[in-house]
């Protein structure tokens with residue numbers, strides 16, 4: 573968290589609220605946010621117009637006038653908020669700072685004020701995220717260096733055949749294979765749990781032993797989970813509990829709550845080091861007899 577749906581929600585907020593706006597002041601309060609930036613002085617953006625917002629995997633790309641772009645990764649606890657001149661806000665990502673509380677928050681590390689009064693707040697409770705400013709014509713190579721796999725949803729999405737070929741090479745639990753950003757990009761702990769539940773697959777099933785019935789179901793379930801998460805503007809997990817209580821995610825962070833398919837209580841286990849939620853009836857450890 574933030575995973576692909578949360579970052580895609582951030583992208584939409586930037587696109588809808590900030591494209592065409594001119595930066596008036598830039599206040600970087602945590603210099604290490606740009607510690608790996610090829611151009612560490614964000615002040616060069618003052619007076620420039622924001623042109624576009626793009627996304628690849630969980631990386632947000634913001635393009636500015638003058639052949640400048642920044643890449644941002646929000647890692648475990650990043651949040652992006654845009655406050656309009658009238659004080660209304662749109663927020664995506666981690667639930668800290670409280671979207672309805674005072675901004676800037678002590679975890680807010682970058683504040684960009686735009687001419688006309690709109691403000692962008694970049695916050696990061698855990699400080700693992702980064703922001704890199706570079707020439708726009710360097711972005712393609714910078715993204716390529718991550719070696720991301722195909723997207724899980726959208727026009728460039730992975731095909732069933734590609735998914736099958738990639739999983740066939742991995743003799744590890746399917747959950748861990750799907751968390752690998754080089755296999756399919758953008759899935760994290762939340763959406764892998766949702767996809768495996770929808771596909772009726774136990775997270776410890778070996779990735780290379782899924783068969784011709786499992787694979788199309790899993791492929792559909794990955795796209796469904798990412799699209800469903802994006803549709804609601806990302807997930808909200810507070811103290812390991814999912815909110816809203818009646819919505820999505822359906823199984824992740826819902827231990828003890830009824831499975832939406834069969835009403836069996838959701839259980840929590842660990843796969844690798846990752847907290848993992850599943851329905852023991854819908855997702856049996858062995859091969860399910862469909």
Ligand SMILES: [Zn+2]
Pocket residue numbers: 831832833834835836851852853854855
């Ligand atoms: Zn169930």
